[in-house]
Amino acid sequence: MQLRLKQWGNGTGIRFTKEFLRRAGIKLNDTLNAEIVNGQIVLTPEFRHRSLKERAAAYGGQLNLSSEMEREEPVGSEVW
Numbered sequence: 001m002q003l004r005l006k007q008w009g010n011g012t013g014i015r016f017t018k019e020f021l022r023r024a025g026i027k028l029n030d031t032l033n034a035e036i037v038n039g040q041i042v043l044t045p046e047f048r049h050r051s052l053k054e055r056a057a058a059y060g061g062q063l064n065l066s067s068e069m070e071r072e073e074p075v076g077s078e079v080w
Contacts, residue, residue, distance in 0.1 A: 001017075003016070025045065031045070031046040
């Protein structure tokens with residue numbers, strides 16, 4: 001994809017297509033980190049912690065928080 005730098009207020013901007021951003025996993029209003037690596041501009045989404053609601057949505061709304069966990073016998077000096 002070829003892009004053209006354009007004047008944007010007092011700065012310079014680049015526009016990306018929705019499809020290009022979707023394929024990169026970037027959404028509108030995401031914060032990106034920009035760095036220069038070996039003379040190339042590299043943009044990466046900023047890491048952010050997801051809320052419990054967002055995490056549940058990624059698993060179809062089910063986190064199975066109420067299910068019992070199997071425990072093995074203590075190993076070492078643990079006391080149960």
